[in-house]
Amino acid sequence: MITTSNEDYRRVDALEKVTGEAEFIDDLQFPGMLFAAILRSPYAHARIKSINIDNARKLDGVHAVIPGSESKEYVINLGIGDQHPMAVDKVRYMGEPVAAVIADNRWVAVEALDLIEITYEILEPVLTIKDALKDGAPLVHEKQGNYRRKEGGEYKKNSNIFHHYKLRKGDIERGFADADLVIENTFVMPHRAHCQIEPHGAIARWTSEGKLELYSSTQSPFFVRNCLAEVFNIKSSDITVRVKYIGGGFGGKSDVTIEALVAFIARYVPTRYVKLTLQREEAFTGTVVGRGAEIQVKTGVKRSGEITAEKLTFSIASGAYGSYSLHIVTAGGHNGSGPYEIKNVFADSYGVYTNQPPVGAFRGYSHPESNWAVERQRHIIARKLGIDPVDFRLKNILKPGSFNTLGQKIEKHHGNLEGCLKAVAERLNKIDKEELKRKQPDRYFGKGIAAIMKSPVMATNSASSAILRFNQDGSVDVACSGVEMGQGTKTALRQIAADALGFPLSEVRIKINIDTDISPYGWQTIGSTTTWKAGMAILDAARKAIAVIKENASLVLGAPPDDLEYDGERVFLRGQKKKSLPVKDLIFGYMYPDGRVVGIPVQTYGTYIPEGLTHPDPETGQGNCAAEWTFGAQGALISIDPVTWEVTVLKLLTAIDAGKVINPVLARNQIIGGMVQELGGALSERIIYSGEGTMRNNNFTDYKIPTPEDVADTQMEVIFFETPEPIGPFGARGIAEHGTVGICAVIGNALSDALGVEIKELPLSAETINKYMQQKRK
C-alpha cells in the first residue's frame, strides 16, 4: 500500500494462470524439437566400469546416445570446480546422470534408456556427517586439491570437508568462564525437497555459429548464462537464456540445475532444439535438495539471563557437489546465533561431501536451520533458568546500538525486533490453555515462540536494473530484473513503478518473461531481494524519466526544469497550474502544431547495487556481509492427540518488520506460504535414504508435504511493522523467505510446553513424539 491511488492489489498474472494461458517451459514447442531422457545412477557411490550404448543407438527415432564420460572436459564451477554436466568415471549420488538419449519423442527416448548397459563397481557410500568425518571414511572426491576454487574458505585435504568458515568474536573461553550455566545440545534437520509444482525443464539449441539458445525454468537467467559460458568456454554474450513463467522455485531453481546437462547433450544435435522436462522422481533426485544440517550449540548464560558466550558448530551434509551449499555453510556460521547480541561467539561451519544429491538453496538459506537449533536452545535455557522465554530473549536481542556477530552496528532503521517479539507474545499470552483444556480435556495444548532474522546472502556485486519505455498512448512498459515464479514480485514492482511515476496502475504494464539478450540485467532472483533491489532500480529509472519529461517541457514552457512540477498527468510551472503540458504530449519529445519537435523520447534505464558489501575477513569471519536485515518473531499454538500423538496446529503467527508493505495481500500470502511450507518440515517432511544411499521416497506417495487438511484448523495471523529501510523502495525490505525461518522451532517449543519433552530432531511427527513420550514414561 504505497499510495492511496493504487489500491488494486490483484496479481498481474492471475487471469493468465487461472485460464491456463500462462506459458511454462513444458508448454513450449519448436519445429523439429527433439526430446531427451536421462539415465540416472541407481547407486549412491559406484565406479562406472563400462557403458554400452550400441543397442540404444539402433532404436528407430534415436538421434544420439551420450555417455557421461564424454562430458569430462566440461566443468561446472559455481565456486568449486568439482562437477561435470554428467558423471564421468564414478557416480556420487543416486540420480546422477550417467547417460542421455535424444530422440524424436519422449516415448522413444525413454525406451532407449532401457537398452543402455552399464556395469558398476559399487563403492561404500557416505551418508551422514558423522560417517563422512570418520578417520578413513570413503572419500566422495579423492582429489579435492585439483579443483579450481573461486573464493576463500578452507578445505581439508584427504577428507570430505570441502569448506570451512569460521567466525571469531570476543573471547569464547572468558565468556564461558563468566557463565553460571553452560548448556550444550545438538539439533538436526534432515534433507528436504522443494516440491515445486512445476518440475524443472530446459530446452537448448546450438546454432550453426556455435551460439547457445536456452530456455529454462531457472530463477537466475543471467547467472546461468555466465556459468554456461565458463562450462563451454564461450563468451556469455554468445548465450541467450530465456525464462517464461516458473511454477515455484524456493531456491531449488536458483544456481544451475539441469541447464549444463541439457546444453551439453544438445551439442550432439546441432541446430536442433532439445527439450528435457524432469519427471517428479527426477526433480527429487536429479536437481538439488535442501537443509540437511547438524548444529551443535553450547551456550553460556548468567542466572540473570544474560548470554555470555555461544559456540556453534554448523555442518551441512552437502551431498556430492559442494558449490551449491558453499554460501549456505558460510551464512550458517555468520548468522548462526540469531538476532542476539552476544559478546563472545565462536562458530565453525563445515560443508561436508556425502553421497546424496547436492544440497542447494532452499527458502531461508541456512536461517531456518540455525534458527531451529538456536531458538530451541533459547527455550531450553529459559526453562532451565525458570525465566519467561520472551523475557529471556528480550534481555539479549539486538537493539539499536548493538553489534551483531558480523560486527555490524544495528541501527533503529534495521527494524523493530522488540516490537515483533512483544506482539507475538501478547497474542500468545491471551490464549488461555486451561480454558482450551476445559473444552477438550483429553488433549494437550502448547505454545511456542521464536525470534527470527534473515539477511540476503548474496554476491557483493549483485546488481539489479530496470527499463521504462513509454508508449504512444501515454502508458509505460516496465522491464526489470527478477523472475516471476509465483512469489508475486512483478505485481509489487508494477505498483512501485506506478507510484514512482504517479501513473494509475492501468497505465503500467510489466514484462514477465526474461530474455538475457534484451532484458535488464539481474544477478539472481534469490534472497528475498527482488522487490527491494529491482524496486530501487525502477525508482532510479523513474527519476530519470521524470527528469527527461521535465527537460522536454522546459523547452516548451520556457522555464528551467527545476522550476517545473510533475504530477503524473501534467508538467506545470511551480505555482501556476494553468501553464502546463500533459505528460502524454511530452514522451516522444514535444511536437508543435506545425510538426516541429523539441526534446527527446523518454526511455530510461535504472540500476541498483548494494553499497559497501565485503567478503568476510578470513580470520574473524566478520565483515559487511549483509546489506540489510529483516527481523521478526513467530509463534504457534498446537494441540496434541494423546492417543496417536498427532499434532494439530491451531495458530501460526508471524510479526515482521517489512519496512513498508507494498502489497498487503501478497505480503500476507507470502508469509503464510512460508509458514505452511516450513510446517511440512516441522511435522512430516524428510528425505529417507536406504542404508545403501538410495532415496526411498522421491515421490509424493511417501514424501509428505502439508495438505489443505493439515492447516484447515490453523488460524494464520501476520502482523506487519513498518520501520522504513533507507535503502529500500519506499522503505521496503525483503520478506519472501522469512515466513519459514522460525516454524520448526516454534512447533518444537510448543511441544516442550505441552508435553515437557525436548525433541531435537525433525520432523516432529506423531511417531517421533510417541518415541519421546515412551522414553519419558520409563
Added chain:
Amino acid sequence: MFRRFEYVSPLNLQEAIQTLTKHEQAVVFAGGTDLLPGLRLKSGSKKLLVDIKRCPELKGIKEEQDHLSIGALTTIREIQQNQLIKEKYRALWDAANVFGCLEIRNRATVGGNIVHASPGAESGTPLFAFEAEVEITGLQERRVVPIREFWLDAGKVDLGSGEIVSRILLPKHEREVDSRYARVSRVKGMDLAALGITVVVIDPGSPDTREIRVALSAVERTPYRNSEAEAILSHRELDDSIIAFAKERLIASIHPRETSLRARPEYKRAMVGNLLERLLKEMGVYR
C-alpha cells in the same frame, strides 16, 4: 511419463472378459489410480488397457435378499455418499471418508481397491471385518469367495486369467451392528494409511451375546484379524484388564515391516492398542 500402451473400451462384461482372455498384455483399467502410476515403469510397457468403465454389470449399490451388493466399479465417492452404508456399515463409510483425496475418491473403485491386495488398502479392513464376499466373473463361470480367501499374499489375489471381480457382497446384519474405522497417517490430508483398524461390534448392548471383530491393515502381508484377541473381547463385559490382555495378544501377534516408509513397527504396535481402545470407547462398549 507413461510408456506406450494400447487401449480398448468394451461395452459389456462378456466382451471385456473375452478381451482379457485373448491378450497376454491385457490389464483391467477401472479407476486407474493404482494402474496408471505403474504405467510409468519399464514393466508398464506395451500393456493393453481394458477399460471396464462402460460395463453396466459392474455398477451400482443394491440391497438384495441376504446381502448388500456393491458393483466393483462403485467409486469410493459413491460409498461415501451412500446413506445405507453410512448407517449399517459405518466402518466402510469411515474409511471412504479418509480415502485419498476427493479427486481420487471420484476415480478409485472398490473393486480396484481390493484386487491389488495392498496390505494397507483403506477398504480392506472394513470389508474383512464385515466378512464380505467377492463375486468373480470369468469366461465360463461365476464364483463367490470369502474375502479372507481372496487375498493370497501382498499383491496377490485369487483371480485367474480372464477373471474380473464383478461385485462385493456385504452380508446383511441379523443383529444390531456398530462399527468404526480409524487410521494413522503422516499428514491429515491425502496419504496412505500407516496403520488402519476396523472394529465391528455385533450386539453392542448385550455383553453376553456380543461379538467383537478387529481387523488391521499395514501390519501383515494382507489385512489381518486375530481370533484370540477377538475371543478375549467377545461375549463379556470389558474392563481394563480384559482390554490390556486383548491388546497384548493382538500386538504380540503382528509383524509390521521394519522397512515401511509410513511408520516404524514400534509406533504401529503402540497405535494398534491405542486405537482399539479409542474405537471401543467411541462405540460405548468400554469406558
